[in-house]
Amino acid sequence: MPPVESSPAIPETIGAAIDDARDALETLVTLGEEVEDEWQYVQDLADAWRDRLDVVEADRSNDALLPEQGGAVQRVCAEAGLIEDPHRAIDWLSTFPQVVLAAIGERP
Amino acid sequence: MRFQDAAPDARAIVYAGIQADPLVARAAALLADATYEERLLARAVMNGESTDAESWRIMFPSLFAAGSGNERAAAILDASLAVAERGEQVRSQFRGAIVEALTELLLRRGNPAAPPTAIRRERRILFDGVRAEIHPYDVTIEIDGAAAAVDCKWGARGISADVLHQLDDARTHAADDDERLRAVLVIFDSLRSCGVRLERQTAPQAGTEIVGLETLDDLAAPAS
Numbered sequence: 464m465p466p467v468e469s470s471p472a473i474p475e476t477i478g479a480a481i482d483d484a485r486d487a488l489e490t491l492v493t494l495g496e497e498v499e500d501e502w503q504y505v506q507d508l509a510d511a512w513r514d515r516l517d518v519v520e521a522d523r524s525n526d527a528l529l530p531e532q533g534g535a536v537q538r539v540c541a542e543a544g545l546i547e548d549p550h551r552a553i554d555w556l557s558t559f560p561q562v563v564l565a566a567i568g569e570r571p
Numbered sequence: 572m573r574f575q576d577a578a579p580d581a582r583a584i585v586y587a588g589i590q591a592d593p594l595v596a597r598a599a600a601l602l603a604d605a606t607y608e609e610r611l612l613a614r615a616v617m618n619g620e621s622t623d624a625e626s627w628r629i630m631f632p633s634l635f636a637a638g639s640g641n642e643r644a645a646a647i648l649d650a651s652l653a654v655a656e657r658g659e660q661v662r663s664q665f666r667g668a669i670v671e672a673l674t675e676l677l678l679r680r681g682n683p684a685a686p687p688t689a690i691r692r693e694r695r696i697l698f699d700g701v702r703a704e705i706h707p708y709d710v711t712i713e714i715d716g717a718a719a720a721v722d723c724k725w726g727a728r729g730i731s732a733d734v735l736h737q738l739d740d741a742r743t744h745a746a747d748d749d750e751r752l753r754a755v756l757v758i759f760d761s762l763r764s765c766g767v768r769l770e771r772q773t774a775p776q777a778g779t780e781i782v783g784l785e786t787l788d789d790l791a792a793p794a795s
Contacts (some may be wrong), residue, residue, distance in 0.1 A: 498685075505726065507767045515763065534604035537630045545620040548659075554618050554726050557764035562615050562630055565608050571761045571785065 471540070473533040477567055478524035480536040481516050482564045487540040488512065491559060494552035501553055508553070512560040519569050528567060535566035572718070572750045574694045577707035583693065589664045590672070590692075598650040599672035601643060605678070607785055608634060609644050614759060614784065616651035617666050623715075624648055663725075670723045670759045671709045677790035678712060678721070689714050696720055696752070698744040704737055712753075718745070719753035727764035730756065735774035742778050754779040762786065 474480040488509060495505040528536075540561045548550050561571045577583065589595065602610055612631050621627065627648055628635040634644040654665045671692065678690050680781055694711045697703050712719040720741045722734055738754035744750035757767050762783035782789055 470585060501728070502769065504768065507762060507771065508727075511763055511767045529632075530627075531636065535630050535632045538626060539615075542615075542619055542621055542626065542630065547620075551618060553728055557727060557760055558611075558615050561611050561761055565611060566630065566632060568633075570607075571763055 471537065473530070473537045475528055475533055476524065477526045477528065478520055480528060480533065480563065480567055481520040481524070483536060483540050484516055484560065485513065487543040487559065488516075488556070491543055491546065491552045491556050492545060494549050495556055497549040498553060505553060505556065508556045513558065515564070515571070516560060519564065519567070532566050532568070536563055537567065539563055572745050572748050572752065573697050574711055574713050575697055575703075577693050577695050582591065586664060586668070587659075590668045592665070592668075594650065594653055595665060595668045595672050598647075598654065598669045599676055601647050601650060602669070602673045603676040605643065605647060605790075609647050610759070610784055610787065612644060612720055613647050613651045616648060617654045617669075619655060622652055622655055624652060627652075646795075664755065666725045666759075667723070670757065672724055673759075673792070674710050674721060674723050674757045674790060676718075677787060678710060681793055682712065682714065685712075685714055696741050696745075698748060701744050703739070706737065708741070716751060717753075718751065719755055721755040721757060723757045723759075725759050727760045727768040728757055730758065730765065730768040730772065732772060732774040735772060735776050735779060738779050739775040755782060756780070757782045757787070757790070758784070759787075776789035 471483055474483055492505055492509045498569055543555055543559050546555050564571055585614060602613060612634060616627055634641050637761040654662050657665060675692060691711050691713060693707045695703055695707045708720045709723045720738060722738060738756060742752050742754040756779055761784060762785055765781055765783050
């Protein structure tokens with residue numbers, strides 16, 4: 464499997480992984496906001512998952528990741544970037560943070 | 572309180588074909604024994620863009636670590652990719668049917684002594700003097716004293732006022748008849764996301780049990 468082009472470097476710490484995840488989350492938010500009826504839900508959902516990521520970062524920011532954990536975060540961020548449909552983006556606003564958290568050994 | 576088959580309309584007839592697809596039963600059987608993370612894998616793949624298995628193996632290192640030999644995770648990945656490779660509308664119908672089939676399987680585990688007819692799909696619940704709801708419940712438990720009306724959703728976004736009202740109405744109508752009816756909403760999504768969706772709902776929800784991706788196995792707990 465070739466590396467995903469234009470992806471950021473593989474994160475080596477929890478803090479770096481959370482930074483990458485936040486960026487990918489914002490991309491999903493921007494896309495999901497196109498569904499006008501769900502604008503508020505998109506904001507609420509993003510806030511809830513940002514809060515969860517913030518907690519993990521506060522607890523473990525400097526913890527090192529195994530290469531496969533960093534690779535998983537890089538890949539799932541790239542997967543989020545492939546989403547083009549706003550409705551799927553809303554679904555991924557919930558799915559994406561869960562996959563990131565699982566990759567770094569955290570529960571939702 | 573009594574249960575009744577829903578009159579099949581055109582949508583239901585088409586959907587019945589999806590429900591009967593062997594892929595639905597295969598995925599549900601795998602997910603019934605799955606861990607939270609394996610269920611999350613299914614959710615991600617069935618709603619993802621990538622359809623190559625290797626990408627997903629990389630995204631879930633704890634399931635697919637070299638030499639781990641996690642055959643169930645591999646089988647879930649295979650079934651989930653089979654769903655993802657369908658067109659958008661069809662994959663959406665498959666996802667819904669899989670959550671319903673999974674719910675039925677888990678509820679049967681929680682009621683091992685119950686006959687097959689005690690747990691049903693697509694049933695309406697009728698109460699004397701109350702106009703029947705148009706939409707059937709996805710799954711029902713039809714056991715005296717342990718009855719339940721269960722609706723199933725793929726994601727937290729599926730939680731709506733209509734769904735909450737219908738479940739709560741059934742529960743309260745049953746109570747009016749001095750019957751106990753559990754109202755259960757099963758969502759194949761994180762409880763965190765469900766909580767976000769529920770927080771802005773004004774429809775009654777206190778009497779409805781919310782079962783999320785992390786707590787699906789509660790459905791298989793022995794009925795109390």
